[in-house]
Amino acid sequence: xxxxxxxxxxxxxxxxxxxxxxxxxxxxxxxxxxxxxxxxxxxxxxxxxxxxxxxxxxxxxxxxxxxxxxxxxxxxxxxxxxxxxxxxxxxxxxxxxxxxxxxxxxxxxxxxxxxxxxxxxxxxxxxxxxxxxxxxxxxxxxxxxxxxxxxxxxxxxxxxxxxxxxxxxxxxxxxxxxxxxxxxxxxxxxxxxxxxxxxxxxxxxxxxxxxxxxxxxxxxxxxxxxxxxxxxxxxxxxxxxxxxxxxxxxxxxxxxxxxxxxxxxxxxxxxxxxxxxxxxxxxxxxxxxxxxxxxxxxxxxxxxxxxxxxxxxxxxxxxxxxxxxxxxxxxxxxxxxxxxxxxxxxxxxxxxxxxxxxxxxxxxxxxxxxxxxxxxxxxxxxxxxxxxxxxxxxxxxxxxxxxxxxxxxxxxxxxxxxxxxxxxxxxxxxxxxxxxxxxxxxxxxxxxxxxxxxxxxxxxxxxxxxxxxxxxxxxxxxxxxxxxxxxxxxxxxxxxxxxxxxxxxxxxxxxxxxxxxxxxxxxxxxxxxxxxxxxxxxxxxxxxxxxxxxxxxxxxxxxxxxxxxxxxxxxxxxxxxxxxxxxxxxxxxxxxxxxxxxxxxxxxxxxxxxxxxxxxxxxxxxxxxxxxxxxxxxxxxxxxxxxxxxxxxxxxxxxxxxxxxxxxxxxxxxxxxxxxxxxxxxxxxxxxxxxxxxxxxxxxxxxxxxxxxxxxxxxxxxxxxxxxxxxxxxxxxxxxxxxxxxxxxxxxxxxxxxxxxxxxxxxxxxxxxxxxxxxxxxxxxxxxxxxxxxxxxxxxxxxxxxxxxxxxxxxxxxxxxxxxxxxxxxxxxxxxxxxxxxxxxxxxxxxxxxxxxxxxxxxxxxxxxxxxxxxxxxxxxxxxxxxxxxxxxxxxxxxxxxxxxxxxxxxxx
Numbered sequence: 056x057x058x059x060x061x062x063x064x065x066x067x068x069x070x071x072x073x074x075x076x077x078x079x080x081x082x083x084x085x086x087x088x089x090x091x092x093x094x095x096x097x098x099x100x101x102x103x104x105x106x107x108x109x110x111x112x113x114x115x116x117x118x119x120x121x122x123x124x125x126x127x128x129x130x131x132x133x134x135x136x137x138x139x140x141x142x143x144x145x146x147x148x149x150x151x152x153x154x155x156x157x158x159x160x161x162x163x164x165x166x167x168x169x170x171x172x173x174x175x176x177x178x179x180x181x182x183x184x185x186x187x188x189x190x191x192x193x194x195x196x197x198x199x200x201x202x203x204x205x206x207x208x209x210x211x212x213x214x215x216x217x218x219x220x221x222x223x224x225x226x227x228x229x230x231x232x233x234x235x236x237x238x239x240x241x242x243x244x245x246x247x248x249x250x251x252x253x254x255x256x257x258x259x260x261x262x263x264x265x266x267x268x269x270x271x272x273x274x275x276x277x278x279x280x281x282x283x284x285x286x287x288x289x290x291x292x293x294x295x296x297x298x299x300x301x302x303x304x305x306x307x308x309x310x311x312x313x314x315x316x317x318x319x320x321x322x323x324x325x326x327x328x329x330x331x332x333x334x335x336x337x338x339x340x341x342x343x344x345x346x347x348x349x350x351x352x353x354x355x356x357x358x359x360x361x362x363x364x365x366x367x368x369x370x371x372x373x374x375x376x377x378x379x380x381x382x383x384x385x386x387x388x389x390x391x392x393x394x395x396x397x398x399x400x401x402x403x404x405x406x407x408x409x410x411x412x413x414x415x416x417x418x419x420x421x422x423x424x425x426x427x428x429x430x431x432x433x434x435x436x437x438x439x440x441x442x443x444x445x446x447x448x449x450x451x452x453x454x455x456x457x458x459x460x461x462x463x464x465x466x467x468x469x470x471x472x473x474x475x476x477x478x479x480x481x482x483x484x485x486x487x488x489x490x491x492x493x494x495x496x497x498x499x500x501x502x503x504x505x506x507x508x509x510x511x512x513x514x515x516x517x518x519x520x521x522x523x524x525x526x527x528x529x530x531x532x533x534x535x536x537x538x539x540x541x542x543x544x545x546x547x548x549x550x551x552x553x554x555x556x557x558x559x560x561x562x563x564x565x566x567x568x569x570x571x572x573x574x575x576x577x578x579x580x581x582x583x584x585x586x587x588x589x590x591x592x593x594x595x596x597x598x599x600x601x602x603x604x605x606x607x608x609x610x611x612x613x614x615x616x617x618x619x620x621x622x623x624x625x626x627x628x629x630x631x632x633x634x635x636x637x638x639x640x641x642x643x644x645x646x647x648x649x650x651x652x653x654x655x656x657x658x659x660x661x662x663x664x665x666x667x668x669x670x671x672x673x674x675x676x677x678x679x680x681x682x683x684x685x686x687x688x689x690x691x692x693x694x695x696x697x698x699x700x701x702x703x704x705x706x707x708x709x710x711x712x713x714x715x716x717x718x719x720x721x722x723x724x725x726x727x728x729x730x731x732x733x734x735x736x737x738x739x740x741x742x743x744x745x746x747x748x749x750x751x752x753x754x755x756x757x758x759x760x761x762x763x764x765x766x767x768x769x770x771x772x773x774x775x776x777x778x779x780x781x782x783x784x785x786x787x788x789x790x791x792x793x794x795x796x797x798x799x800x801x802x803x804x805x806x807x808x809x810x811x812x813x814x815x816x817x818x819x820x821x822x823x824x825x826x827x828x829x830x831x832x833x834x835x836x837x838x839x840x841x842x843x844x845x846x847x848x849x850x851x852x853x854x855x856x857x858x859x860x861x862x863x864x865x866x867x868x869x870x871x872x873x874x875x876x877x878x879x880x881x882x883x884x885x886x887x888x889x890x891x892x893x894x895x896x897x898x899x900x901x902x903x904x905x906x907x908x909x910x911x912x913x914x915x916x917x918x919x920x921x922x923x924x925x926x927x928x929x930x931x932x933x934x935x936x937x938x939x940x941x942x943x944x945x946x947x948x949x950x951x952x953x954x955x956x957x958x959x960x961x962x963x964x
Contacts, residue, residue: 194210345372367388387403544582565657572608591612604679660675691720700724717796772791843867846889871888905937
């Protein structure tokens with residue numbers, strides 16, 4: 056701060072002294088003006104060279120140096136080498152460095168004083184100005200123009216000067232005229248329009264001389280100091296934030312002029328020690344809070360640091376009024392003044408209570424528990440958590456499986472019960488078919504449960520044997536092709552021709568994995584009027600060497616897809632994408648879990664790529680080993696096969712040709728014009744058509760040239776089969792959608808062996824597709840006064856027949872949404888509802904109906920739950936949802952009759 060005043064080019068005589076008056080330093084102007092020789096090695100007191108002047112002259116000798124230099128008039132006789140000089144001393148005390156900065160101004164010439172004063176003001180970068188309120192005359196120093204960035208040597212009028220000020224600050228100058236009446240002073244800050252980032256301070260006072268009235272003032276440049284203040288403020292804020300984050304208190308002490316230590320600390324330190332706010336800074340209050348066992352040690356350490364300058368570092372305890380003990384670490388550094396004396400100490404205090412308590416707890420634990428006990432405790436805790444999660448999963452599974460098992464059981468038992476009341480063989484067949492379908496559903500569920508339990512208990516073994524992957528694919532094609540046909544889905548199979556004919560592995564588990572994946576794909580994929588759903592199976596080699604062959608099976612679909620969160624737990628037992636998915640599509644959620652565990656059992660990998668609403672792709676990569684037995688002779692060995700590809704053919708001719716070559720056939724590609732000769736010289740002719748409509752002209756040409764041909768095999772969709780037989784009666788057709796390698800080879804082999812026809816449509820595929828809902832026999836009845844809300848098609852059919860047997864008629868709703876709509880549009884005497892349904896379940900439907908009845912003042916309709924739940928909590932929930940009663944699945948006629956007698960009103964509306 057004072058260094059610029061000590062520079063050699065500073066024009067005024069300046070001296071730096073201690074609080075006791077010892078000379079520390081003099082600048083070059085002082086030495087030149089008073090011919091003063093100063094030796095810093097010799098301790099010299101300025102007091103001995105000063106003689107006070109003025110009214111208080113007689114009493115000054117007894118005062119301290121600080122009182123001497125701060126006297127009001129400040130006049131002295133200064134004794135120096137050239138004699139004595141009358142001087143005025145202006146003093147400023149530096150509280151940080153604890154010394155005085157003295158300005159010596161000779162008073163020998165009255166005219167020199169204003170000049171020296173102006174020079175002093177200019178050197179201090181202070182602008183002077185004067186404004187005559189009556190005449191409006193304004194004048195200012197050149198230093199002021201320079202500070203404000205205005206044109207030098209330019210005489211401004213008052214209004215012209217005000218217009219140079221930033222518009223937001225001009226109103227401050229307008230208020231200066233009020234000073235004349237108040238006879239007072241003013242001080243404010245402003246910025247210049249030519250430099251808005253600058254900041255200046257204006258100070259002024261009103262003076263009246265007889266008839267004159269003037270404002271006289273100073274202008275200071277505060278730009279640099281303001282920037283420093285802002286930076287300092289940010290530093291303080293950053294420090295406070297850091298201290299708050301670490302719960303660190305800050306404390307400070309320094310010596311005052313009387314040599315006493317003055318203490319202060321922040322709010323954090325105050326709260327840490329439990330000191331009342333009004334006593335903050337009272338060292339006695341801090342000592343009182345020290346734990347009795349720590350007080351003497353800590354206070355002695357503080358005194359030692361203040362005396363020796365050594366760093367302070369102590370751990371101590373602070374006691375609060377409520378008895379709490381806070382463990383504190385205190386640290387501090389001692390600072391020195393210019394005389395190398397210990398003059399201040401700054402430090403921090405850190406709350407160590409959480410750490411100390413944790414250390415105590417750890418120590419107690421280590422003292423009371425052995426490592427083996429700790430390990431067992433950890434294991435028991437983990438086992439407890441696993442058991443709780445398993446128990447939760449099993450509880451949820453029990454509730455779900457109860458419903459899933461009772462739903463098909465309801466159909467089985469109910470259908471068989473109804474058989475006792477009918478002699479109609481056609482109706483009996485329908486009831487038996489319903490019972491059979493439900494029984495199959497039940498068997499699949501039970502098999503899944505047995506499989507997952509067997510895998511988790513480690514009782515499922517891998518059986519390695521030679522098998523043919525193509526035969527597994529053909530078996531799956533035969534199973535799922537009818538399902539795809541009934542659901543109007545495209546089913547595509549793509550086999551890699553390079554897969555060896557025989558490999559060693561567990562064919563049963565491979566088939567089970569693919570069966571579960573394809574079942575899910577068929578279940579969750581649908582066709583619309585605009586887009587046909589598609590399910591695909593691709594089999595390819597991902598890696599092959601002399602030791603192992605890795606085969607990748609990929610099942611794709613364009614179904615509902617799976618969101619990212621569900622994908623993470625999809626291979627966990629009892630998990631489906633959503634509860635509503637379980638209700639709409641059925642199942643236990645075990646299929647994919649079985650796939651995942653079987654894949655791991657076979658040392659393979661399973662992965663999933665899916666996007667909700669766009670479909671899924673499951674990939675299973677399994678290792679297989681070279682077959683130990685020799686592959687059988689190829690089925691088409693040495694047979695001559697001609698391949699004819701018609702135009703507009705969507706089939707992969709190259710892949711189909713490779714199938715034939717791998718089967719040992721000699722394959723020749725021929726054109727339609729060459730077909731007549733080919734028919735005479737080849738064992739079989741394979742015609743790749745793919746679509747009758749687009750290939751009709753070529754097929755007509757084929758019939759005209761080969762009317763009696765009996766060795767033709769045409770790949771054409773089933774839907775075009777009748778058209779083809781009417782055109783070429785002796786031709787054998789094969790549906791290529793889907794087409795697998797073993798199927799094609801078998802068809803050609805049978806054709807060569809003079810089998811009359813290979814037609815998949817002649818197979819008995821009338822068994823019920825479990826994923827295809829059956830049509831209800833009656834969905835609406837005339838004069839129906841009972842509403843049944845049930846989503847399961849089999850149970851719909853059953854409840855209708857049961858009610859009809861008891862003499863009642865009903866309407867059907869697919870879910871709670873449809874149920875509310877039908878209830879609002881008709882008058883029913885009773886509602887029978889399932890509890891678990893998609894879109895809106897029975898519980899929420901009952902709540903909405905009760906609310907609508909209340910709003911419209913309608914009489915409450917009896918609502919009876921048809922539930923497969925075995926848990927008492929779910930039965931309680933029926934009543935809480937507004938239902939009047941329940942009947943449990945499987946529903947028997949005697950139970951249903953009791954409910955109807957209890958709640959059905961025979962009064963007509």
